[in-house]
Amino acid sequence: MVSFGWGQVYDYSATPHGSDGYNIANFRIYVPESVDTVYGIYTSMTHLGGDSRAIVNDTDMRALCTESQFALMGVQVDNMHMETGVGNALLDAQSDFAQQSGHPEIEFSPLYFEGYSWGGQWSYHFTVWRPDLVIGFVTMKGGYHDTTDAGLAVNVPGYMFIGENDLDYRITNLTGIFLDHRPLDALWTLAMEQGAGHTRITDRTLLDTYFHHVISLRVPDEISIHEPVALLPV
Numbered sequence: 414m415v416s417f418g419w420g421q422v423y424d425y426s427a428t429p430h431g432s433d434g435y436n437i438a439n440f441r442i443y444v445p446e447s448v449d450t451v452y453g454i455y456t457s458m459t460h461l462g463g464d465s466r467a468i469v470n471d472t473d474m475r476a477l478c479t480e481s482q483f484a485l486m487g488v489q490v491d492n493m494h495m496e497t498g499v500g501n502a503l504l505d506a507q508s509d510f511a512q513q514s515g516h517p518e519i520e521f522s523p524l525y526f527e528g529y530s531w532g533g534q535w536s537y538h539f540t541v542w543r544p545d546l547v548i549g550f551v552t553m554k555g556g557y558h559d560t561t562d563a564g565l566a567v568n569v570p571g572y573m574f575i576g577e578n579d580l581d582y583r584i585t586n587l588t589g590i591f592l593d594h595r596p597l598d599a600l601w602t603l604a605m606e607q608g609a610g611h612t613r614i615t616d617r618t619l620l621d622t623y624f625h626h627v628i629s630l631r632v633p634d635e636i637s638i639h640e641p642v643a644l645l646p647v
Contacts, residue, residue, distance in 0.1 A: 458532025
């Protein structure tokens with residue numbers, strides 16, 4: 414545990430078992446000191462081989478989460494397929510963080526994902542796997558999102574970004590998923606960043622506004638700290 418003045422930071426590393434197909438699953442969470450009840454976890458996912466755990470040091474992101482009564486989590490993982498057990502590793506991390514922090518609600522806190530490239534694919538795959546746990550997601554410019562039926566994930570608000578000058582397969586991947594699921598009333602938006610290639614969306618006004626809007630629609634005003642949160646339908 415590390416103290417940052419504004420709150421506490423905790424680490425957890427998952428150990429793969431049996432048939433698990435991942436090797437690395439490291440998690441770090443920031444819990445604001447002024448937040449009595451954590452209503453959700455803002456989870457930042459980054460590119461292939463990357464490590465987003467340093468996000469917990471970002472002053473602006475800490476402020477965003479504090480004002481929203483959220484925790485902030487960064488992740489280092491090496492597999493994006495939930496059947497490998499890597500999704501369960503995140504759930505195990507939540508359980509461990511609940512004990513470390515003295516915030517039992519963190520075990521059940523719903524997740525909001527912001528993912529870039531491979532991290533966006535991870536975020537989308539988790540949402541398809543456990544849509545009941547996801548408030549909303551942002552995926553930026555990944556090219557290998559699962560293109561099969563998203564199931565109940567169509568009920569989870571999502572913001573999908575492609576780059577005008579990115580490689581064709583990345584543009585085609587997300588565009589195809591969006592078009593396939595819009596007839597199913599998927600709560601998703603597809604946006605093209607003009608003149609941009611395979612770069613992260615850095616417009617925090619846009620991203621933060623979307624975050625605020627989605628959590629206002631999805632997160633109930635009151636939650637129990639000892640049971641899963643029933644997210645509101647849109």
